[in-house]
Amino acid sequence: MRGGSAVNSNRSPAHRYLPAAGVALPDRAWPARQLTAAPRWLSTDLRDGNQSLVRPMSPERKLVMFRLLVEMGYKEIEVGFPVASQDDHDFVRLLIEQDLIPDDVRIAVLVQARDELLRQTVESLAGAPRATIHIYNATAPLFRSTVFGMSRDECRDLAVRGTRLMMKYADRTLAGCDLSFQYSPEMFNETELEFSLDVCEAVMDVWEPGPGRPIILNFPTTVERTTPNVFADQIEWMDRNLSRREHVCLSVHPHNDRGTGVATAELAQLAGAQRVEGCLFGNGERAGNVCLVTLGLNLLTQGIDPGIDFGDINKVRRTVEYCNEIPVHPRHPYGGDLVYTAFSGSHQDAINKGFAARAVAVAAAGEDDVPWQIPYLPLDPADVGRTFESVVRINSQSGKGGVAYTMSSRFGLHLPRELQVEFAGRVQRVAEAEGGELGPARLFDLFHESYVSRQLLSAPIAAHRTVPTELYVDGGGFAIGAARADAVQAVTSTLGLWGIDVRALHRTGIDVAPDAADIQVAVYAACQIRGECWWGVGIDAEPARAAYAAVCAAVRRAQIARPTPQRIPAPPLGRLRALPAG
Numbered sequence: 188m189r190g191g192s193a194v195n196s197n198r199s200p201a202h203r204y205l206p207a208a209g210v211a212l213p214d215r216a217w218p219a220r221q222l223t224a225a226p227r228w229l230s231t232d233l234r235d236g237n238q239s240l241v242r243p244m245s246p247e248r249k250l251v252m253f254r255l256l257v258e259m260g261y262k263e264i265e266v267g268f269p270v271a272s273q274d275d276h277d278f279v280r281l282l283i284e285q286d287l288i289p290d291d292v293r294i295a296v297l298v299q300a301r302d303e304l305l306r307q308t309v310e311s312l313a314g315a316p317r318a319t320i321h322i323y324n325a326t327a328p329l330f331r332s333t334v335f336g337m338s339r340d341e342c343r344d345l346a347v348r349g350t351r352l353m354m355k356y357a358d359r360t361l362a363g364c365d366l367s368f369q370y371s372p373e374m375f376n377e378t379e380l381e382f383s384l385d386v387c388e389a390v391m392d393v394w395e396p397g398p399g400r401p402i403i404l405n406f407p408t409t410v411e412r413t414t415p416n417v418f419a420d421q422i423e424w425m426d427r428n429l430s431r432r433e434h435v436c437l438s439v440h441p442h443n444d445r446g447t448g449v450a451t452a453e454l455a456q457l458a459g460a461q462r463v464e465g466c467l468f469g470n471g472e473r474a475g476n477v478c479l480v481t482l483g484l485n486l487l488t489q490g491i492d493p494g495i496d497f498g499d500i501n502k503v504r505r506t507v508e509y510c511n512e513i514p515v516h517p518r519h520p521y522g523g524d525l526v527y528t529a530f531s532g533s534h535q536d537a538i539n540k541g542f543a544a545r546a547v548a549v550a551a552a553g554e555d556d557v558p559w560q561i562p563y564l565p566l567d568p569a570d571v572g573r574t575f576e577s578v579v580r581i582n583s584q585s586g587k588g589g590v591a592y593t594m595s596s597r598f599g600l601h602l603p604r605e606l607q608v609e610f611a612g613r614v615q616r617v618a619e620a621e622g623g624e625l626g627p628a629r630l631f632d633l634f635h636e637s638y639v640s641r642q643l644l645s646a647p648i649a650a651h652r653t654v655p656t657e658l659y660v661d662g663g664g665f666a667i668g669a670a671r672a673d674a675v676q677a678v679t680s681t682l683g684l685w686g687i688d689v690r691a692l693h694r695t696g697i698d699v700a701p702d703a704a705d706i707q708v709a710v711y712a713a714c715q716i717r718g719e720c721w722w723g724v725g726i727d728a729e730p731a732r733a734a735y736a737a738v739c740a741a742v743r744r745a746q747i748a749r750p751t752p753q754r755i756p757a758p759p760l761g762r763l764r765a766l767p768a769g
């Protein structure tokens with residue numbers, strides 16, 4: 188930001204910031220590990236996410252979010268900070284009183300380590316079948332000195348007293364509740380490790396975790412301050428040093444201030460974290476909480492079941508946008524509008540080839556036995572309910588691969604390579620002239636106006652004694668079957684009668700309209716006319732007519748582009764109709 192500092196316009200403001208300290212852990216083990224299973228997830232959309240919104244969610248919006256989280260499979264849901272507002276309190280009561288919490292879901296609530304607030308929070312859970320009470324207090328030096336004005340001992344005592352008070356109120360109020368307890372040293376990542384450990388041990392001494400009585404110790408990067416490896420070291424250090432480790436669920440709560448919340452959560456799991464707290468699409472304080480969608484789908488793309496249903500990502504996104512009143516960025520991993528889309532030519536080419544290779548492999552081995560390996564697409568869009576329609580989109584950055592992909596995936600038109608090249612050139616010129624995207628319908632119209640002639644030759648055409656022609660018949664696998672070769676042969680000889688020399692015939696497979704009632708065949712004709720190649724395309728239910736129309740279109744294009752005074756009459760249609768139908 189040289190030159191832009193409000194402090195001194197001639198000097199970088201870098202000197203105003205302190206680097207974070209590393210952790211002395213030379214024998215760190217996490218770098219050599221790999222993720223092999225999903226962690227326990229906690230969604231804090233309704234708490235940390237909610238507390239950061241311009242307009243916190245009403246109970247109605249909270250319920251929409253809660254239902255989404257349940258549907259997706261989240262089993263631990265932090266539903267609010269009951270003493271923060273009437274809405275937060277009422278929502279907790281609504282869930283309990285209307286029996287809206289499924290048997291396998293545990294709600295959690297957050298509260299500060301303050302007497303009156305603890306009492307009210309515990310009371311808000313009366314009647315809950317199971318719940319987690321989550322207490323926090325900041326432990327970092329800056330907070331001890333600036334916010335609380337407390338010594339280390341006083342800070343530890345705050346946590347201890349809070350835990351005691353919570354247990355006292357719970358004993359009174361939550362008799363039938365399967366209660367679990369979570370403690371977070373807020374600002375853990377900026378707290379001396381020995382002191383975090385000291386506070387956690389003191390809290391555990393009060394709660395007394397043991398068999399059947401676990402504790403959740405949750406370590407946040409309340410404000411993300413370092414590269415993720417430093418946090419991983421901190422977590423591995425805690426993992427090694429905590430007592431009663433087998434009764435501790437080691438949880439992390441990454442924020443995203445440096446944009447590395449996901450990496451922080453992933454490395455923390457390598458370092459021993461068993462549980463991760465976050466929000467869908469990374470809502471949350473400042474730059475957000477870690478994104479649960481990204482974490483879950485990152486696991487899926489490594490062959491690990493996240494245990495969460497992301498099968499309709501658009502619905503998840505719509506619901507989150509509705510509840511948070513914040514749009515999800517079009518580039519947001521896995522859920523953004525544009526994240527399965529390639530505009531650029533070389534990407535499209537590779538995707539197109541990838542799909543073609545996959546189709547061959549799947550035909551041989553079956554869908555389930557061919558691993559997903561498509562260039563530029565780390566996840567099969569179908570696995571999150573996205574269609575392939577948006578995979579390739581066309582603008583001036585696109586190339587023949589993208590054009591070919593769109594024509595084949597959207598319209599069943601499998602253009603021969605040379606035609607792809609030529610048509611892509613046209614598309615490029617139009618895209619440059621118009622400046623934006625050419626949608627599939629526009630692409631089809633352009634193709635049609637350029638190459639396809641609905642009319643057979645009714646007007647005179649140029650008299651070219653020889654028109655060596657290549658025909659590519661697009662229509663295999665459907666009813667035309669064996670008759671196709673005859674039909675094309677018939678066109679060949681008929682055109683020969685009219686002075687058009689069809690020298691070579693090529694066929695490519697596949698349908699135009701896979702609707703059985705309307706089977707169409709596309710024929711691509713490359714005609715050499717006076718030393719130039721002219722493409723024409725015919726689409727018809729009868730291969731013979733399609734082939735004929737393709738040649739007519741090519742000859743017509745040549746005639747329009749290079750008019751010649753010599754003309755021959757159009758061949759009579761009646762003769763064509765007498766040809767064997769395909």
Ligand SMILES: CC(=O)SCCNC(=O)CCNC(=O)[C@H](O)C(C)(C)COP(=O)(O)OP(=O)(O)OC[C@H]1O[C@@H](n2cnc3c(N)ncnc32)[C@H](O)[C@@H]1OP(=O)(O)O
Nearest residue numbers: 235238268270271272299300301323324325334335373409
């Ligand atoms: C990192 C996180 O996301 S933590 C969660 C943060 N979420 C929220 O704060 C949303 C909900 N909070 C609220 O609605 C309010 O802050 C309330 C209702 C909890 C408390 O409101 P109030 O008492 O009016 O005021 P306020 O929040 O300013 O209180 C700050 C006081 O609490 C103390 N405090 C702050 N955090 C804690 C804590 N975790 N434990 C104990 N005391 C705390 C402060 O030191 C301060 O004390 P002081 O008044 O003696 O200086």
Ligand SMILES: CC(C)C(=O)C(=O)O
Nearest residue numbers: 323371373407409440
């Ligand atoms: C309460 C804690 C876990 C928190 O939200 C944070 O530190 O970000």
